[in-house]
Amino acid sequence: MEAGQINNRANRLNHDDEKNNDDLILPTDINYRNNLKPKSKSFNFNFNNFNLNNFNEFEFKNLISLSFYKKIIIENKKILFALICLLFLSFYTNAPFIPHFNNFTNNKSDAKIVLILAANPGGGVLKWKGPQEWSVERSSISNKQNYCKRHGYELAIKDTTLKRRYSHEWREGWEKVDILKQTMREYPNAEWFWWLDLHTFIMEPEVSLEEYLFNNIESKAYRNLEHLNPLRIPIDSPYVDITNSPVDLVLAQDCGGFNLGSFFIRRSEWSDLLLDIWWDPAMYEQMHMQWEHKEQDAFETLYKTQPWIRERVGFVPLRAINSFPPGACSDKADDPQYFYDEKDRDFVINMAGCEWGRDCWGEMENYKALSKKLQESRWWKFW
Numbered sequence: 001m002e003a004g005q006i007n008n009r010a011n012r013l014n015h016d017d018e019k020n021n022d023d024l025i026l027p028t029d030i031n032y033r034n035n036l037k038p039k040s041k042s043f044n045f046n047f048n049n050f051n052l053n054n055f056n057e058f059e060f061k062n063l064i065s066l067s068f069y070k071k072i073i074i075e076n077k078k079i080l081f082a083l084i085c086l087l088f089l090s091f092y093t094n095a096p097f098i099p100h101f102n103n104f105t106n107n108k109s110d111a112k113i114v115l116i117l118a119a120n121p122g123g124g125v126l127k128w129k130g131p132q133e134w135s136v137e138r139s140s141i142s143n144k145q146n147y148c149k150r151h152g153y154e155l156a157i158k159d160t161t162l163k164r165r166y167s168h169e170w171r172e173g174w175e176k177v178d179i180l181k182q183t184m185r186e187y188p189n190a191e192w193f194w195w196l197d198l199h200t201f202i203m204e205p206e207v208s209l210e211e212y213l214f215n216n217i218e219s220k221a222y223r224n225l226e227h228l229n230p231l232r233i234p235i236d237s238p239y240v241d242i243t244n245s246p247v248d249l250v251l252a253q254d255c256g257g258f259n260l261g262s263f264f265i266r267r268s269e270w271s272d273l274l275l276d277i278w279w280d281p282a283m284y285e286q287m288h289m290q291w292e293h294k295e296q297d298a299f300e301t302l303y304k305t306q307p308w309i310r311e312r313v314g315f316v317p318l319r320a321i322n323s324f325p326p327g328a329c330s331d332k333a334d335d336p337q338y339f340y341d342e343k344d345r346d347f348v349i350n351m352a353g354c355e356w357g358r359d360c361w362g363e364m365e366n367y368k369a370l371s372k373k374l375q376e377s378r379w380w381k382f383w
Contacts, residue, residue: 111154113209114190116183117144118160118175119198132361139364140198147205154190156183176260176295177279184267197261199351199360200322203340203371207347213264213316217247221314228315228337231257231300239307247314249274252322254352255329255338258303260296261350262322270312278302323349325367327358340367345374 073080119137129137141157148155160175176195183193192214213220223242225235230253248270251263265271278298302309318324323340328351332338340349349367354360 111152111187111190113151113153113192113194114183114187115144115148115153115155116179116193116195117141117155117157117198118179118196119157120159136360136364137198139368140201143201143205143368144196147202150205151208153209154187156186158183177275180265181275181279184272190267192264192266194264195260195262196348197350197352199354199364200262201349201351201364201367201371202347203349203367203374204345204347205371206375212347213250213321217250217314220320221247221250221316223247223314225253225315227317228253230255233300233304237307237310240310242311245311248312250314250316250321252316252318252320254318254322254324255332255335258296258300259318259322259350259352260299261352262348264321268312270308274302274309277306319344319346321348323347325349325351325354325363327354328352342370342374 117140119141144155147153158175158179160179180193180195184190187193192209194209225233229235246266246268248266248268249264252259278295303313318338319341323346324338325340326333329335329338340346351358351360351363351367354363
């Protein structure tokens, strides 16, 4: 009996071992991966609901990767939202204190003509802007942006409000010369630079600068002050050779003298030297502390006293690049050579001095609507 009981007990143990072996969890078993996989709220897939024979390795990896990225997005949604907002502001606005990546992606090396617009798109740095000031600035910037896009030019918007940079030299309004030098470094292959004040508006956007001026600049610009000389500068000057000298700077005169609200300067050794001399107050004996028009008065003084500067300066009529609206040059209100004429379709209007007793916003809206009307009238004539 004892031997039989021992055999029976051994048989039962063997049977139990075989049963336990059947219940072992092997690394290749489905339940092993299902029970030991990481628990995640975003990963709730049940491996028991499908057949592994119909689920290949590629689909399994896609499932894991999609779930992983979904988890990352959910956990970092605030950071991703902030990043999207930053990219939007960088590419589609001029908001301050934000790197604008579109400035780095543009191929500036191909630009031959650069427009420089004096503006403050950031706004509110030194003074509070009103709605009309914002509107004037947006209209002026949009006008130049559309013009550059149409003709393949570059637009450099430069903030001229931080004048404290020059306050230690008593030159708080001397930003034009400094900005010109900066922009020339920024666009090393550009040939011509067109400075425009904020309160300017291009009335004839379909006209290119090459067609309008640059292709025949020698014949379109006059080289002395015989036609107009409100400052009564001596016309004849020794050591001036205009016959063999190209035109590297083009500007106009208004009723008070040289006007730098709209002017052109060409890159050359002459212009580099001019900007350096123009910026150096020693050349005009520190008179900048007394001058009312600052760098404009400085250039007038240099033109009077330096024959080498006269050689490459060309003048055009004011209405060619800088027409005035009624109210500017009030002492010459009856002289048509200064004021915009709708019939002659003047190229650019400059609402100079509108911030001193006139309505800048009203004038900008008026000429913006007039320009639109004139462009539409061309299409009606065509049809």
